[in-house]
Amino acid sequence: MAEITPKPETTTGAGHGPVIALAHRLDDALRRVTEAMSSIGTVWFFALVILICAEVIAREFFLAPIRGVTELAAYSIVGATFLQLSNSLYSERMTRADFLLSIFGKWFPAGLAVLEVIISLIGLWAMIILTQAAWPKLVETYVEAEIVGIPGEFSFQVWPLRLLVVLGSAMTALAFFARALRRIGAVNAQHGKAGLVAVAVTLVALVSLWYAVFPAVMDAGLSNFAIGAMMLAVLFVVVLMGVHIGITMMLIGFLGLWLLKGRIAFGYSMLGLAGNEFLANYYFSAxxxxxxxxxxxxxxxxxxxxxxxxxxxxxxxxxxxxxxxxxxxxxxxxxxxxxxxxxxxxxxxxxxxxxxxxxxxxxxxxxxxxxxxxxxxxxxxxxxxxxxxxxxxxxxxxxxxxxxxxxxxxxxxxxxxxxxxxxxxxxxxxxxxxxxxxxxxxxxxxxxxxxxxxxxxxxxxxxxxxxxxxxxxxxxxxxxxxxxxxxxxxxxxxxxxxxxxxxxxxxxxxxxxxxxxxxxxxxxxxxxxxxxxxxxxxxxxxxxxxxxxxxxxxxxxxxxxxxxxxxxxxxxxxxxxxxxxxxxxxxxxxxxxxxxxxxxxxxxxxxxxxxxxxxxxxxxxxxxxxxxxxxxxxxxxxxxxxxxxxxxxxxxxxxxxxx
Structure with missing residues (x-):
């Protein structure tokens, strides 16, 4: 995780057509929203320092621990993380292995431009799935008025934090969509109609491949071990292609669970559970x-x-x-x-x-x-x-x-x-x-x-x-x-x-x-x-x-x-x-x-x-x-x-x- 803030991406070729103009307007609007969300998450993380220090002082020096600090800190990690997720994409902080892309780009610049569009669309797909998986947990906690803590002493409702998971995932999906539009604009500006045709042909080929291969694998009767090994191999290939590592692990894990159980609902269930509850752990405050x-x-x-x-x-x-x-x-x-x-x-x-x-x-x-x-x-x-x-x-x-x-x-x-x-x-x-x-x-x-x-x-x-x-x-x-x-x-x-x-x-x-x-x-x-x-x-x-x-x-x-x-x-x-x-x-x-x-x-x-x-x-x-x-x-x-x-x-x- 590099600690040097790179320059954010800029919209290439704004004003060169309706797609570019749309990308430019969407990009500006999303940047303002994601920066505002990130600012809230930034202050939230900083507030954890004050809260936890206050708890240590109250406990060690006054023998009066502050109730609910552990629960607040644990759930704060979830909320603050998803508030800043979309901005981490804009800031180019979302980790990926891009060294092969740089080599590939020197030899096939047009191919690299097309691949960047595909990478953005894969991220869009993954974040839409995460948003869909998180939504039922939000509805469930809102309807049941789920609380955390000890009623009468310290407690709070969980649904607002579940809402941040849905909101953060949806905003990150939009950020990937804007990134895809920017990349399409770059293809158009650098390679003209031939570049756009290459993008369209690649997308059609990949969608066709998906509908041909995934059902075949589903019906092949592979053992669980073979599915696990295959997913691990796919993980390394996709990561080396330059797809963001977190996106890759999440998406391939979801698809692997779908294959293992033979139904997509299980993948959604596990993804929704992880997205909402896994990070809600005081341990991760560190x-x-x-x-x-x-x-x-x-x-x-x-x-x-x-x-x-x-x-x-x-x-x-x-x-x-x-x-x-x-x-x-x-x-x-x-x-x-x-x-x-x-x-x-x-x-x-x-x-x-x-x-x-x-x-x-x-x-x-x-x-x-x-x-x-x-x-x-x-x-x-x-x-x-x-x-x-x-x-x-x-x-x-x-x-x-x-x-x-x-x-x-x-x-x-x-x-x-x-x-x-x-x-x-x-x-x-x-x-x-x-x-x-x-x-x-x-x-x-x-x-x-x-x-x-x-x-x-x-x-x-x-x-x-x-x-x-x-x-x-x-x-x-x-x-x-x-x-x-x-x-x-x-x-x-x-x-x-x-x-x-x-x-x-x-x-x-x-x-x-x-x-x-x-x-x-x-x-x-x-x-x-x-x-x-x-x-x-x-x-x-x-x-x-x-x-x-x-x-x-x-x-x-x-x-x-x-x-x-x-x-x-x-x-x-x-x-x-x-x-x-x-x-x-x-x-x-x-x-x-x-x-x-x-x-x-x-x-x-x-x-x-x-x-x-x-x-x-x-x-x-x-x-x-x-x-x-x-x-x-x-x-x-x-x-x-x-x-x-x-x-x-x-x-x-x-x-x-x-x-």
Whole structure:
């Protein structure tokens, strides 16, 4: 989930015909409505911080917990997510694997233009289905006046939140429709009538194929396992075509349930249940809260101050600025929980400094991108939160277990930098390194002042979680509040910046939560097909031991990481692989740490390599080439493989908790 807001799409060729004019008017109207809805959802997410912090203070200091906070937060996640869903499409936040599209577009630009129309129509179809599935739940809760809470103490009616699910789904369907019109307009503007004919022919061919193939598959008498395997294969093909990943998982899960039960009503029932109730879980509040905390920390310039202290401390060491980047990233990771946030901050802060002090460009960007992966391993970590949900494991235990592997990985990266700078200086420096003008501190007082914010937030969040004062979800709210108060006190958060942080929080959180929702539908389909159980049986039949299985699993995750982003990989693969790992004697906590590290390798490997793309986008003005980043990061990929192998050989390193 990239944390750099791309420029929104613009209507191409407005005024070149009635279709384009219609697209332009619809687009303008929808943008205004979706931005208003998104603003409400943005404020709603931010209000959760205030509400949860108030609950922690009232409970811990006044022994008077606020009733209904858990229920309010849980249902708020549903409402705020669907309010912002359509805007996430407009903002190009809805995740998809588009690297094959870029290659395809270079060779067949007309084909790419047609494919983009089809992708939009697939999204339209999926969101219409979700709207239809959500409508009966809205009617049911309204007619029955369903309430949540304890009558007489705290309760509220559910139907307004069900209404937001229907409204958000319908608005997202309209947004996909507007996107399709824009793409058709682009085809017309670039390729004329021939392009429009190509769109029409492709649509007719796909509809004909649907009516020919789906009934045939329905009547073929396939086993449940065959249906599950077929749907998984279709998932990967459609994702690689560039269809949005959440849309793909939701739609294929729905179609798979239809095939498995032989009736469409079952698919609608499961989709409506997931859309309305699955996200209504207090657990998921952690997603927007930790994202907000990370963005506030980045906006408050805490990363720059941390790097200044780290570079001062490491100035006598060969390759000290590179080691300082790793150390600062490790500290920064302990409060942001995001690799993309780390890559964004230190690309701006550390890269220019290293280049100015004689480090070569390739090494400098490699250090930044390579050490950014610490953000998803050292707690608190968004990926560990997602894994905790999938594996039904304690997030607190996962956070604890990640500390030792995180420290080992940071030390291994630092060792690599020192070794390269000492014995292979030509790979590190362009000129003789000069650390003489690294920012000096008068004694340790100023250095301590620079480090105080991040150390204070670490102590506040992790200390509170491990000390039993609050849960990991509440820790996200408390940490966000602490970062907000610090930034305001230092005058580093003008209202415009605060609003941008809040909007970006909503966009990122909505993207992740919608992926989780869609993955739930797909997981239900796989479970109903018996696919997971059969795969476990097949693997057990191969007589693999835990070591062999873990090595194959890591290699699979790395390969998938070359094409998909981290959360999507975990949502697809973990439900399939975890039962087998447990059957072979693996520990669920250790398996989570192993999964996160392996998935994070994918952030550094081409062609997807999200962290590398983030660094390239951040340093665009410096003329940094993506190929230099991928080359510079390869030694760090090797280090990550070695640490992963260490965890496989010594599982205890990834399973030390506070149990």
């Amino acid at each position: 997603v927007p809260l930790f994202v907000l905390m990370g963005l506030l920390v980045a906006a408050a310039d805490i990363g720059r101050e941390t790097f200044a202290v780290a570079s001062w401390l490491t100035r006598p060491i060969r390759g000290g600025l590179g080691i300082a980047t790793v150390g600062a990233n490790a500290l920064f990771a302990a409060i942001t929980g995001s690799s993309v946030a780390s890559a964004t901050v230190f690309a701006k802060v550390a890269t220019p400094e290293m280049i100015r002090h004689g480090y070569n460009r390739k090494f400098s960007v490699g250090v930044v991108a390579g050490s950014s992966v610490l953000g998803m391993l050292i707690p608190p970590s968004l990926l560990l939160i997602v894994y905790g949900f999938l594996a039904e494991q304690s997030v607190g235990f996962l956070f604890t277990a990640a500390i030792i592997p995180g420290v080992i990985l940071a030390m291994a990266m630092s060792g690599l930098i020192w070794f390269s700078a000492t014995f292979r200086p030509e790979t590190v420096f362009d000129t003789h390194p000069d650390a003489g003008d690294v920012e000096e501190f008068e004694g340790i007082g100023k250095a301590a002042m620079y480090l105080a914010p991040i150390l204070g937030l670490i102590a506040l969040v992790l200390g509170g979680i491990y000390g039993g004062l609050f849960t990991p979800t509440e820790g996200g709210a408390v940490g966000a509040a602490g970062a907000l108060l610090y930034a305001l006190a230092r005058g580093r958060l003008p209202l415009g910046t605060l609003w941008r942080v809040m909007v970006e929080t909503g966009q990122i959180a909505t993207t992740v939560l919608f992926l989780i929702l869609a993955a739930n539908i797909f997981t239900i389909m796989l479970a109903s097909s018996g696919f997971v159980q059969n795969i476990s049986g097949i693997i057990n039949g191969l007589n693999l031991n835990l070591f062999q299985f873990a090595v194959c699993y890591v290699l699979l995750l790395v390969i998938l990481g070359m094409f998909l982003e981290s959360v999507s990989i975990m949502l697809i693969i973990v439900p399939i692989a975890l039962p087998t790992a447990l059957a072979l004697g693996g520990d669920a906590i250790w398996f989570g740490i192993l999964t996160v590290i392996a998935v994070e390798i994918g952030l550094l490997t081409p062609p997807f390599g999200l962290s590398c793309y983030v660094v390239a986008a951040t340093l665009r003005d410096m003329g940094v080439q993506l190929v230099d980043i991928f080359r510079g990061v390869m030694p760090f990929v090797l280090v990550m493989f070695l640490v992963t192998l260490l965890l496989i050989v010594f599982p205890v390193l990834g399973s030390v908790t506070l149990q």
